[in-house]
Amino acid sequence: MVRTRFAPSPTGKLHVGGLRTALYAYLVAKQNGGQFLLRIEDTDRGRFVETGTMNILQSLYWAGIVPDEGVVLQDDKVSQIGDKGPYIQSERLPIYKKYTDELLAAGNAYYCFCANERLEEVRQFQQKNKLPTGYDGRCLKLEKKEVEAMLAAGENSVVRLKMPKTGETVWNDLVRGVVKFKNELVDDQVLLKSDGFPTYHLAVVVDDHLMEISHVVRGEEWVSSTPKHLQLYAYFGWQPPQFAHLPLLLNADKSKLSKRQGDVAVEDYCAKGYLPEAIVNFVAFLGWNPGTEKEIYSMDELIKDFSLEKVSKAGAVFNVEKLDWFNREYLKRLSSNEVTKRALPWFEKSDYFKDQKLKIKDREWLAKVVVLEKDRVITLADLPQAVKFIFELPGYQKDLLIWRKGTIEEVQKILPELKESLNTISIQDWNKLILEQKVGEWIKQKMYSTGSVLWPLRVSLSGQQNSPGPDEIAEVLGKDETLRRLDVAIVKLSS
RNA sequence: GGCCUCAUCGUCUAAUGGUUAGGACAUUGCCCUUUCAAGGCGAAAAUACGAGUUCGAUCCUCGUUGGGGCUACCA
Numbered sequence: 001m002v003r004t005r006f007a008p009s010p011t012g013k014l015h016v017g018g019l020r021t022a023l024y025a026y027l028v029a030k031q032n033g034g035q036f037l038l039r040i041e042d043t044d045r046g047r048f049v050e051t052g053t054m055n056i057l058q059s060l061y062w063a064g065i066v067p068d069e070g071v072v073l074q075d076d077k078v079s080q081i082g083d084k085g086p087y088i089q090s091e092r093l094p095i096y097k098k099y100t101d102e103l104l105a106a107g108n109a110y111y112c113f114c115a116n117e118r119l120e121e122v123r124q125f126q127q128k129n130k131l132p133t134g135y136d137g138r139c140l141k142l143e144k145k146e147v148e149a150m151l152a153a154g155e156n157s158v159v160r161l162k163m164p165k166t167g168e169t170v171w172n173d174l175v176r177g178v179v180k181f182k183n184e185l186v187d188d189q190v191l192l193k194s195d196g197f198p199t200y201h202l203a204v205v206v207d208d209h210l211m212e213i214s215h216v217v218r219g220e221e222w223v224s225s226t227p228k229h230l231q232l233y234a235y236f237g238w239q240p241p242q243f244a245h246l247p248l249l250l251n252a253d254k255s256k257l258s259k260r261q262g263d264v265a266v267e268d269y270c271a272k273g274y275l276p277e278a279i280v281n282f283v284a285f286l287g288w289n290p291g292t293e294k295e296i297y298s299m300d301e302l303i304k305d306f307s308l309e310k311v312s313k314a315g316a317v318f319n320v321e322k323l324d325w326f327n328r329e330y331l332k333r334l335s336s337n338e339v340t341k342r343a344l345p346w347f348e349k350s351d352y353f354k355d356q357k358l359k360i361k362d363r364e365w366l367a368k369v370v371v372l373e374k375d376r377v378i379t380l381a382d383l384p385q386a387v388k389f390i391f392e393l394p395g396y397q398k399d400l401l402i403w404r405k406g407t408i409e410e411v412q413k414i415l416p417e418l419k420e421s422l423n424t425i426s427i428q429d430w431n432k433l434i435l436e437q438k439v440g441e442w443i444k445q446k447m448y449s450t451g452s453v454l455w456p457l458r459v460s461l462s463g464q465q466n467s468p469g470p471d472e473i474a475e476v477l478g479k480d481e482t483l484r485r486l487d488v489a490i491v492k493l494s495s
Numbered sequence: 496g497g498c499c500u501c502a503u504c505g506u507c508u509a510a511u512g513g514u515u516a517g518g519a520c521a522u523u524g525c526c527c528u529u530u531c532a533a534g535g536c537g538a539a540a541a542u543a544c545g546a547g548u549u550c551g552a553u554c555c556u557c558g559u560u561g562g563g564g565c566u567a568c569c570a
Contacts, residue, residue: 009570044569116568123566132497133566158568176500185498193568200570224499224565247501247563254562282507285519289508293518312501312508315563319506322520332533376532403529454529466531 002034004215005070006060007204009041010052013265014059016318017219017249017257020283024246025217026065027284027306034214037070039207040088043197053078053088059266063276064299070211084211089203096198099206099236100159100191108235109191111147112139112160134187135160159192161201161228169227174215174244175311181227189228201225205232208241217244217308220315244308247287248315257318269323273346273381275334278327286316296329324378331380336371337363343370343380350384352391368476372468390476393485394463398492403455411456412493417446418453419486422479430479432471439471460489 006022008014014022029036038060040053049055057073060066069082080087103109112135119135126133140162142150151157163186170180191202198206208216223245233240249257257264263272269279281297290297290305297305331339340363347353347366373386388394401411421442425434443453458470461477463485474482 007570011570041570047569112568119567127496127566130496134497156568179499181499187566190568195568197568199568204570219564220500221564221570245500250563252506256563285507287507289519291509293509295519314501316508317506319520322507325520328533373532405529449529451529456529458529462530464530468531470529 001212002029002032002214003037003212004029004034004217005037005039005208005211005213006065006067007039007041007207007218008056009044009047010049010056011044011047012049012052012055013267014056015257015264016266016269016279016283017264018056019059019063019065019266019279020249020286021217021219021246022060022065023063023280023284023302024244024288024306024308024311025215027303028215028217028244028308029068030303031306035068036065037082037087037211037213038067038072039211040071041200041203042088042090043193043200043203045090045195045197055267059270062270063266063280087211089198089207092203092207093196093198095210096192096202096206097196100198100202103161103191103232103235104159106235108162109159110140110162111142111151111157112188112190113142113150113155113157114139115156132185134185137188140188156194158190158194160188161191161231163188163228163231169230171226171230171240171243173223174242174308175247176223176245176313179223179226181224183227183231186227186231189225201228202232205229205236205238209233209236209238213241215242215244215308217246220245220248244311246311247313249286250315250317252317252319254315254317262318262320264318271381273343273379273383274323274327275330275342275380278323278330281330282323282326286318287312296326296333327379328375328377331377332375334374336367336374339374339380339383340367340370343383346381347384350388352388353384372472372476376468389462389464389467390473393488396459396463398495400463400465401456401459401489401493403451405449406452406455408493410452414448414453415456415460415486415490415493418442418457419483419490422474422486423483425479427479430475432475435471435474456489457486460486 004025006018006025008018026036038057042048053071057071057078061073066072070085070087071078071080073079086092100109104111122136123133139160163183165184168180168182169186170178173179189201190199192198226243226245230240251257251261253261263269266279270276277298280299280302284297284302284306285295288306288311291310369387369390370383372390373383377383377386402408403411422439425438439453439457443450454470458467458473461470461473461482467473477485
């Protein structure tokens, strides 16, 4: 049975790198008919953020990554499902204690009373002398009686992993192949902190085993601590899971993706009006591709075609321009009703729209407005501004009405004639197809050049240098408003 | 400093011991065209460097350089 998990720390928002890790883990589970679980690793109470778990869950659900087990969202509340819980590490303290005791009893871990200052000195000395850094094993030499006495005296202590000093630890990583580490260079990692909380290293091993995780999919930053984890599996006599260490996501300068160079939280991209389909598709292709030229992938298609073996080993730059392209592709593919529905929050936020509420007949009409711009904008957030000219004719200079190959006299003559002609079209016939046809015929009949008519028409209706075509705008505006805007232009021309 | 690791157009990537080294984004030219966007057809753009193995290396080996990760009682 394939079981994967995503195990974030609730320290803030979900990072896009985290989203990709979660996605890959989710895909592995789903394509094998397995389960994907969510576990919360809140063992660092110093960095704990109250709303962290909720934020992460919301971003995950937004992206369509829903856990089968563990920490989930139910009725908009954080809750837990599954029989291998609790799935929040701070609720599992007795479990970690039990396994620590087991390690201690077997002599595979030991108490350490060293103060931070001493540890710091040791580290500096090692670095200065070009030695590998790590705990020097001082407390390993303590007599059993001494340890007991110090514990009884209530001295501050931690429990450390007793790493073998010979041999090497080897594993076959699903993305990186065979990875080897010399055991002598692996540190005697702290497993249980002085506050009684486990470190990541103990908790992750205990939990992954107890929760029957078959594949550990995580970031590259864990490669060098994997030998410690493997050693723990060996001490406990447990079968280790498969490991897949994912390459990092990078900034444009190839440093580790960080907040300083742009947004890194999924929530931020959501707020900017990116579609979850686009983010998921984009992030999936950062470090993986199907080996074909197909680029637009739905979640179901990803589940079908994804494979860890094809994940590349090198880091990938998070390139927002490519994300923009994906977003536009999805915007084009979605119906205008769907886009309208999703864009509603941005419309409601926009200042002019609030004032214009009376003019909004209904959602269906809004969808017609949206269709004008949905294939031209990058994000949902761009939409309200892009269609603003429909609600309020922007002020513009009369020179804008003159086509680049035309003259003011020509426009002054054409526009009133055009208005009369449009006036003969009935309200029933007022749609872009008929308008296009009728105006086209009229242009031919009058022997005008297309641009000399369509350019000023379009500018009259949009008040903008750039906009959708005049027929589409006229249809959305309706006959009355179209004629009114033509009047405005005609007046402007005679001034 | 130590350990680990990575390296194809600017970016994401494909490919093979023998290819005109392919695609996408971005850039750019032309076409379409009333504008912009879209679309169509093009262009420019890469195997980091140096050895070795080989008839032949981008691919295999070694080294160099460069990047990244880890080096915590953070995850």
